[in-house]
Amino acid sequence: MTGPKAEAVFGIDLGGTKLHTALADRDGAILAERVEPTDRRGGLDVIAQIDAALKHLAEEAGIAPQSVRLGVMGCPGVLQPQTGSVAVAPNIPGFDRMDVLRELEACLRLPMTVENDVNLAAEGELWRGRRSANFVFVAHGTGIGMGIVANGALVRGHKGAAGEIAYLPLGGDPFDPKGFRLGTLETAIGSAAIVHRFTAHGGRADATVRNIFDALRDGDAAADLALDETAAILAQAVAAVASVLDPEVVITGGSIGARRELIARVRVHLARCMPMPPPVEISALGDRAAVVGALGVALRRLGEQA
Incomplete structure (x- = not known):
């Protein structure tokens, strides 16, 4: 799937030591995938790292970044709806003191969802496992x-x-x-x-x-x-x-x-x-379960918008 009219979703599995990101088309086919060490500084530095990963993946997939319609990120802990912070996430410094969802959406310029990473792994098993x-x-x-x-x-x-x-x-x-x-x-x-x-x-x-x-x-x-x-x-x-x-x-x-x-x-x-x-x-999904789940949830939400 290439060209300016292509549509894709963005999946993120953010861990304390590893950042796993991927793009998928509307049929769930993986267009590009990337694994790198998580920026240990946490906070806004991790948000910037995710933005850079999105741009890299879009270039690799041969699509314009604006063709990515929405994204889902999994990370340790529990999103607090009132503040946007993520509680019980000691391995991601700063996420408990910032509005993670707002900062993600502002940096990536995408509608985003933040979910617990292991919940997304379970979603991945439901979808493809x-x-x-x-x-x-x-x-x-x-x-x-x-x-x-x-x-x-x-x-x-x-x-x-x-x-x-x-x-x-x-x-x-x-x-x-x-x-x-x-x-x-x-x-x-x-x-x-x-x-x-x-x-x-x-x-x-x-x-x-x-x-x-x-x-x-x-x-x-x-x-x-x-x-x-x-x-x-x-x-x-x-x-x-x-x-x-x-x-x-x-x-x-x-x-x-x-x-x-x-x-x-x-x-x-x-x-x-x-x-x-x-x-x-x-x-059977190995260490890809969470990112697969993120893509599956993103595609489901994209379908709900249609």
């Missing part, structure tokens, strides 16, 4: 969160914070102030926690999570212990969720949640937690 009517999507990477689909519809909760499982009182003392900002569960099994656990077991202090998975493949004992402990805590979280929601399937994604070595261990521990554990499956 498993398409089950009852499932949860657990995204595990820098942090951890969950999107809930019940009877074919996304569940948001009273404040839009349904699925913020980072605050489950698992993996540590929920009254410890050190876990208050990120949540007890996220503090216990987020990427920084995995590195800390690996180091505590004798692994090298400068390791990344990717290094730890590589070390596991090489038979490293510290990596084995660190990832097994992480899997055991994650299994407890899945057991808690399954006991309350009874999903048909638990879908995992994110840079850590998509690792088969970890999810295989989660299944083993989960079978020890409860008599009828739900199946735990890695998303």
Whole structure:
């Protein structure tokens, strides 16, 4: 699809470490896609980075920027309708102190929607993934969160914070102030926690999570212990969720949640937690679930305007 009359939608998956953007045409075909590190300065610098990504994608797709009709951005946390700020998003500095939606629309000159990133991953699964009517999507990477689909519809909760499982009182003392900002569960099994656990077991202090998975493949004992402990805590979280929601399937994604070595261990521990554990499956969309969901929601809203 090229030329000045082309129409497209813009999808954004903004994470604490990675910005994933894409353009799609009215049929949902991807026209251009881009992944880059998130600007660590946060705030308006991230908004400017998103604007630059849009221009780059439009050029790559061979369409004029004004041909992009609207956009949807997923990011950690919960949009506050009264202020436009995003609460519970500690990995994106400044988003809790600014009107994110207004700044996005002013910079991009586009109608925009801001949504929780894991909710969009669940939307992506509904649109292009498993398409089950009852499932949860657990995204595990820098942090951890969950999107809930019940009877074919996304569940948001009273404040839009349904699925913020980072605050489950698992993996540590929920009254410890050190876990208050990120949540007890996220503090216990987020990427920084995995590195800390690996180091505590004798692994090298400068390791990344990717290094730890590589070390596991090489038979490293510290990596084995660190990832097994992480899997055991994650299994407890899945057991808690399954006991309350009874999903048909638990879908995992994110840079850590998509690792088969970890999810295989989660299944083993989960079978020890409860008599009828739900199946735990890695998303077929991989780390693209949220950006695919953003495009799907954008296309749905574009269709509503027609």
